[in-house]
Amino acid sequence: MAMMPGEEKQPGETRLKQPLRKRIKWDLFFLALSVAAFAALSLACRDKGSRALRVSWEYFQEMVFILPAVMILMGLFAVWVSREMVVRYLGREAGLRGVALSILLGSLPTGPLYVAFPLAAMLLAKGARVANVMAFLSAWACIKMPQEVMELQFLGWKFTFLRLGLTAAIIIPMTLLAEKLHRREGENEAAPRP
Amino acid sequence: MSLTAVVIDSLVAACLLASLLKDREKTKSALRIAWNALRRMGPSVLAIIAVIGIIVGFIPPRWIASSIGGDRGLLGLLIAVLLGAVLFIPAIIAFPLASSLLEMGAGVMAMAAFITTLSMIGFVFLPLEINELGRRFALLRNGLSFLAALVIAVLMGLILA
Numbered sequence: 001m002a003m004m005p006g007e008e009k010q011p012g013e014t015r016l017k018q019p020l021r022k023r024i025k026w027d028l029f030f031l032a033l034s035v036a037a038f039a040a041l042s043l044a045c046r047d048k049g050s051r052a053l054r055v056s057w058e059y060f061q062e063m064v065f066i067l068p069a070v071m072i073l074m075g076l077f078a079v080w081v082s083r084e085m086v087v088r089y090l091g092r093e094a095g096l097r098g099v100a101l102s103i104l105l106g107s108l109p110t111g112p113l114y115v116a117f118p119l120a121a122m123l124l125a126k127g128a129r130v131a132n133v134m135a136f137l138s139a140w141a142c143i144k145m146p147q148e149v150m151e152l153q154f155l156g157w158k159f160t161f162l163r164l165g166l167t168a169a170i171i172i173p174m175t176l177l178a179e180k181l182h183r184r185e186g187e188n189e190a191a192p193r194p
Numbered sequence: 195m196s197l198t199a200v201v202i203d204s205l206v207a208a209c210l211l212a213s214l215l216k217d218r219e220k221t222k223s224a225l226r227i228a229w230n231a232l233r234r235m236g237p238s239v240l241a242i243i244a245v246i247g248i249i250v251g252f253i254p255p256r257w258i259a260s261s262i263g264g265d266r267g268l269l270g271l272l273i274a275v276l277l278g279a280v281l282f283i284p285a286i287i288a289f290p291l292a293s294s295l296l297e298m299g300a301g302v303m304a305m306a307a308f309i310t311t312l313s314m315i316g317f318v319f320l321p322l323e324i325n326e327l328g329r330r331f332a333l334l335r336n337g338l339s340f341l342a343a344l345v346i347a348v349l350m351g352l353i354l355a
Contacts, residue, residue: 035244048251114322138335163310
């Protein structure tokens with residue numbers, strides 16, 4: 001996953017030459033769209049609107065307390081952990097130990113899945129293999145301690161342990177397949193910004 | 195402030211302090227990287243929060259229950275994976291919902307599929323994931339997770355039924 005020297009995007013520099021599709025700021029567009037939908041629905045249906053607002057507010061609070069911390073962690077990781085180290089522990093040569101470490105890192109109790117995307121991008125940029133980054137994200141998504149306690153409570157130990165066991169067993173071949181498919185075209189396509 | 199947040203925040207504060215004591219310049223650039231990432235993700239994260247509010251606030255659990263409730267075999271399974279992939283439901287609502295659906299006679303297969311896609315796939319997060327990790331990576335991860343959820347669900351249905 002080496003980044004080509006010319007590939008880094010220079011924001012603002014070539015903006016005018018790009019087609020319209022690329023000039024639109026999609027994230028701002030989605031934000032405006034979702035806020036507008038939220039407002040319209042709330043006006044149409046007030047009691048549900050207040051519930052929606054409460055839920056969004058809860059998630060906003062969660063984000064405010066977790067997201068900056070995780071981003072700082074990512075920044076520290078970027079400056080202190082060398083590329084060689086990431087390659088050694090999470091690269092191609094790390095083998096099964098790399099997979100195990102990725103799953104372990106992913107299952108640490110942390111925030112929602114979207115918090116993990118920039119961390120994953122950082123790992124990719126530093127030379128971790130695609131399969132390990134996939135495993136990291138999958139573990140982050142479905143092996144969460146507080147969540148599993150709830151699953152155990154509501155769905156029983158049989159359901160919970162079988163589901164977790166099968167998930168763990170399927171994640172590894174899935175990530176290897178993903179890596180194969182990912183490499184087939186455009187090695188540098190997913191090279192994230194540093 | 196949740197316990198998770200307290201643990202993460204204090205851990206990061208300790209790391210930050212250690213870094214600051216060791217090298218001021220490096221710490222500064224770490225914070226700059228963090229700030230840039232935060233700014234880059236900001237609009238998408240706010241949009242995600244609004245969409246979660248819309249889903250949880252305006253889609254009644256009853257509606258979800260009637261779409262995947264009952265033992266509908268393959269069709270129920272497909273509806274369950276799709277709903278799990280598209281919706282975002284907090285665990286605190288999803289697990290009681292799944293358990294009441296099971297009591298109402300929904301298939302184990304459908305429930306396993308629902309819970310698995312719910313946690314592994316997020317259509318709500320997809321624009322952000324594409325932005326951070328590239329289209330190819332994001333689509334592969336979501337697509338394969340979808341297939342994995344189907345496999346897990348079928349195996350669970352066979353084992354538990």
